[in-house]
Amino acid sequence: MILSLVAGIGKKRELGKDNKLLWHISEDLKNFKKITLGAPMIMGRNTFESLPGKLPGRDHIVLSKTMGETQGIYVVSNIEEALEKVKELGFDKASVVGGAKVYEQFLPLCQHIHISFVDFSGEADTFFPTYDFDKLELMEEKNFEGTEKTLPWRYCHYQQKI
Numbered sequence: 212m213i214l215s216l217v218a219g220i221g222k223k224r225e226l227g228k229d230n231k232l233l234w235h236i237s238e239d240l241k242n243f244k245k246i247t248l249g250a251p252m253i254m255g256r257n258t259f260e261s262l263p264g265k266l267p268g269r270d271h272i273v274l275s276k277t278m279g280e281t282q283g284i285y286v287v288s289n290i291e292e293a294l295e296k297v298k299e300l301g302f303d304k305a306s307v308v309g310g311a312k313v314y315e316q317f318l319p320l321c322q323h324i325h326i327s328f329v330d331f332s333g334e335a336d337t338f339f340p341t342y343d344f345d346k347l348e349l350m351e352e353k354n355f356e357g358t359e360k361t362l363p364w365r366y367c368h369y370q371q372k373i
């Protein structure tokens with residue numbers, strides 16, 4: 212099973228506030244779509260609740276011990292069940308799309324780590340786990356300049372041997 216973690220983080224590893232994202236960068240959203248299309252996405256309940264709705268073209272596997280059955284998504288109550296569900300759906304890969312609690316548990320399990328480092332400083336209540344990205348192998352790096360509307364950001368694709 213190939214797992215790819217996808218996250219956007221601020222200067223202090225900020226991820227979100229009040230169960231919302233902290234910035235809107237359309238190029239980053241396009242990149243997220245490109246990376247995640249064609250495989251199921253595994254996410255925590257809070258992240259699922261933060262979405263405006265189901266994202267098209269991808270199965271949603273939501274980790275939760277409190278959520279009831281919900282139409283259109285797969286609710287699972289632990290990591291093993293999440294991975295089983297991926298297989299059951301006929302895939303041998305999945306994306307892990309947050310939030311903090313889910314990243315923390317899946318970091319040691321993901322061969323691919325896609326991080327958007329966003330030039331954001333500000334208030335947040337959810338942070339990516341402390342992590343030394345330099346220990347990973349950098350496969351691709353791309354810098355994006357800021358515009359009037361968006362913050363500058365840098366996309367990095369890392370690999371780790373599991």
Ligand SMILES: NC(=O)c1ccc[n+]([C@@H]2O[C@H](COP(=O)([O-])OP(=O)(O)OC[C@H]3O[C@@H](n4cnc5c(N)ncnc54)[C@H](OP(=O)(O)O)[C@@H]3O)[C@@H](O)[C@H]2O)c1
Binds near residue numbers: 287337
């Ligand atoms: N910047 C980014 O790239 C990015 C990406 C994703 C999310 N976010 C932000 O992150 C925030 C949400 O993150 P979060 O850390 O609060 O929540 P989260 O990780 O999305 O969800 C946490 C919930 O998931 C369930 N869960 C997690 N691990 C589980 C396990 N092993 N087994 C069963 N259930 C499990 C639990 O739900 P129950 O309580 O129901 O059991 C837990 O309370 C939001 O602000 C969101 O906008 C940012």
